[in-house]
Amino acid sequence: MKNDPVDVLIIGAGASGAAVAWSLADTRMHILCLDQGGWMNPAEYPSTGRDWEAKFYGEWSSSPNVRRRPEDYPINDDNSPIKVVNFNAVGGSTVMYTAHWPRLHPSDFKVKTLDGVADDWPIDYDALTPFFEENDRMMGTSGLSGDPKSPLSHPPMPPQPLGLSGPLIGKAMNKLGWHWWPSDTTVATMDYEGRARCINLGHCTPACAQGAKASTDITYWPHAIRAGVELKTHCRVREILTNGEGMATGVVYYDKDGVEQFQPAAVVIIACNGVGTPRLLLNSVSGKFPNGLANSSGLVGKNLMFHPYAQIYGYVKEPTDSNRAPPTCLWSKEWYDTDLSRGFVRGYGVQFVRGAGPVFEAVVSEQKGILPWGKDHHRVFRKLNGHRLGFSAICEDLPEEHNRVTLDPVLKDSHGIPAPKIDYTISENSRKMMDHALARGREVLEAAGATDLCVNSPIPWGGWHLLGTARMGTDPERSVVNEWGRSHDVKNLFIVDGSIFVTSGGVNPTSTIQALALYIADQMKQRLADLFD
Amino acid sequence: MSDNNQLTAAQRADLRTVAAMIVPESSEYRVPGADDPVIQADMLATLGRDTALVAQALDHLARLAGKPLAELDEAKRDAVAQEFRATGGAAAATLVRVVLQCYYRDDRVLRSLGFELRAPFPKGHVLEEGDWSLLDPVRARGGTLRRA
Numbered sequence: 214m215k216n217d218p219v220d221v222l223i224i225g226a227g228a229s230g231a232a233v234a235w236s237l238a239d240t241r242m243h244i245l246c247l248d249q250g251g252w253m254n255p256a257e258y259p260s261t262g263r264d265w266e267a268k269f270y271g272e273w274s275s276s277p278n279v280r281r282r283p284e285d286y287p288i289n290d291d292n293s294p295i296k297v298v299n300f301n302a303v304g305g306s307t308v309m310y311t312a313h314w315p316r317l318h319p320s321d322f323k324v325k326t327l328d329g330v331a332d333d334w335p336i337d338y339d340a341l342t343p344f345f346e347e348n349d350r351m352m353g354t355s356g357l358s359g360d361p362k363s364p365l366s367h368p369p370m371p372p373q374p375l376g377l378s379g380p381l382i383g384k385a386m387n388k389l390g391w392h393w394w395p396s397d398t399t400v401a402t403m404d405y406e407g408r409a410r411c412i413n414l415g416h417c418t419p420a421c422a423q424g425a426k427a428s429t430d431i432t433y434w435p436h437a438i439r440a441g442v443e444l445k446t447h448c449r450v451r452e453i454l455t456n457g458e459g460m461a462t463g464v465v466y467y468d469k470d471g472v473e474q475f476q477p478a479a480v481v482i483i484a485c486n487g488v489g490t491p492r493l494l495l496n497s498v499s500g501k502f503p504n505g506l507a508n509s510s511g512l513v514g515k516n517l518m519f520h521p522y523a524q525i526y527g528y529v530k531e532p533t534d535s536n537r538a539p540p541t542c543l544w545s546k547e548w549y550d551t552d553l554s555r556g557f558v559r560g561y562g563v564q565f566v567r568g569a570g571p572v573f574e575a576v577v578s579e580q581k582g583i584l585p586w587g588k589d590h591h592r593v594f595r596k597l598n599g600h601r602l603g604f605s606a607i608c609e610d611l612p613e614e615h616n617r618v619t620l621d622p623v624l625k626d627s628h629g630i631p632a633p634k635i636d637y638t639i640s641e642n643s644r645k646m647m648d649h650a651l652a653r654g655r656e657v658l659e660a661a662g663a664t665d666l667c668v669n670s671p672i673p674w675g676g677w678h679l680l681g682t683a684r685m686g687t688d689p690e691r692s693v694v695n696e697w698g699r700s701h702d703v704k705n706l707f708i709v710d711g712s713i714f715v716t717s718g719g720v721n722p723t724s725t726i727q728a729l730a731l732y733i734a735d736q737m738k739q740r741l742a743d744l745f746d
Numbered sequence: 747m748s749d750n751n752q753l754t755a756a757q758r759a760d761l762r763t764v765a766a767m768i769v770p771e772s773s774e775y776r777v778p779g780a781d782d783p784v785i786q787a788d789m790l791a792t793l794g795r796d797t798a799l800v801a802q803a804l805d806h807l808a809r810l811a812g813k814p815l816a817e818l819d820e821a822k823r824d825a826v827a828q829e830f831r832a833t834g835g836a837a838a839a840t841l842v843r844v845v846l847q848c849y850y851r852d853d854r855v856l857r858s859l860g861f862e863l864r865a866p867f868p869k870g871h872v873l874e875e876g877d878w879s880l881l882d883p884v885r886a887r888g889g890t891l892r893r894a
Contacts, residue, residue: 375876
């Protein structure tokens, strides 16, 4: 079935798709967004039920391979120590994330110049500054301006309370003379733009029933739709078609009834992030593009960067916030910049963790061997439960071409579309960085009086950050899109998600992904008269 | 949701026995064991997508025990349990997780731990503001941002 053509077709309604849709809406073009998922119903979110923790092991798992909702597609990540986690719905993975909101640092855009590794970005931090600010207003951030070791931000809401866990961490870091600061987050700490303030439901990651955590289904999308953007849900795009001139003509997708449709478009924007985007490009094969669309460089799918997480946690005598607060409240940038005396290049950010709920605590502690079976179970559980403090290092992953997304030769989704396959190894540089972080984390936790220390390095189901698989750059032989997000090969095809990252930095990337999407939308608006030249 | 018939009577008996080995009843803490009938009923009623792995784990346990787990003497039962946990892989981990997730949502258990018997939403929790003067040393140390 063929539909009426649209001016702009956006694939994916998550973090970046929502931002670019909203920004382009003021052009009055006919904009349509297709998403494979649907609108979520907060009344069904886990925290509305007594069995909220059990749901994390089933339909609210962060892994699509465990969750297996109809909207999900399988991912073969057997050949990776870090498993891909995501969420597929309007709002994408902003529905299911910790809401931790650091930005890349200015130095992250000049890695080659500063440290002689990887590549510099074709843009710098200053180019994104106004879009970081705009995005913070749209998403509604909370935090404390003035962090001496982070880029200046102006969160419109005050930071989350320190609670019980924050002072324990702060005192330990002060004892060691190390940097810490309340995190910028997208958790509303006061009523904001129709969102109710945080009431500490406890577990931000698997969706916020209160609506205090910003996800794009409740931030950007209502504005974009009011401005005329059309959003069709449960529509899974199979491939992008092109004509003889090498221009994209539209997409083939399966609608909510499973019927194959063709949607013509003058401009196609991909916003499917670092696994979904290369999967779509590699599935869009034609005579003119036999190796996948926009892939003359051969780099589509390559240079996958995850951020290996090195996590250490322990148990203090004092009560911690446990599941009674958003899980992350503080960060540290003490080890963010390169110091070659540490034995590795680049660095890592740290997010401190307040605690865990009782089921999670019991299950994980039994697996770690610190919670016994038998008569001593009750005594030990009472010592552990509600006393956990955690230190998680987000290690900068450098781009390596052998870390990649390809198409699995066998595995397919429910529509018969080839599924992505991940091949990934942790580099020696990253491993040294992780070991360094664990040693520092141990010092912090011991300074806080913690015992029974446990390690997850890497966090196996920690592949939240999917970056680098369609990198931006000025050289068509070394990049997939140019410095304003347009494909080098297909002049009406744009990519706005995490796949265009050149390097990964050492922080959660969503703030930067959305700033990039807004920047690219702004570039498109400035160039409307000669967008395809 | 699954029904009780998804596990055999022998599997259900072994599940009950192993659950009590993981979390026994405690008079000191005034809590039931994980073999409590209400908790067992919760497990069986909510096995759902875990059924196959739990059944696999129980089959593995039965092979190691050679007879109903409850019929082994305590020393032998403990040895079987250790072997089961060490060699049972994902299936054993799933069984243990099912036991613990049902145990730690039981009203009697949560009450003994000091939890309110409710979902997190809509009441939420109150969080202390904390002592913000702890940031003073960080401010005093200052810092710079690295730039090219």
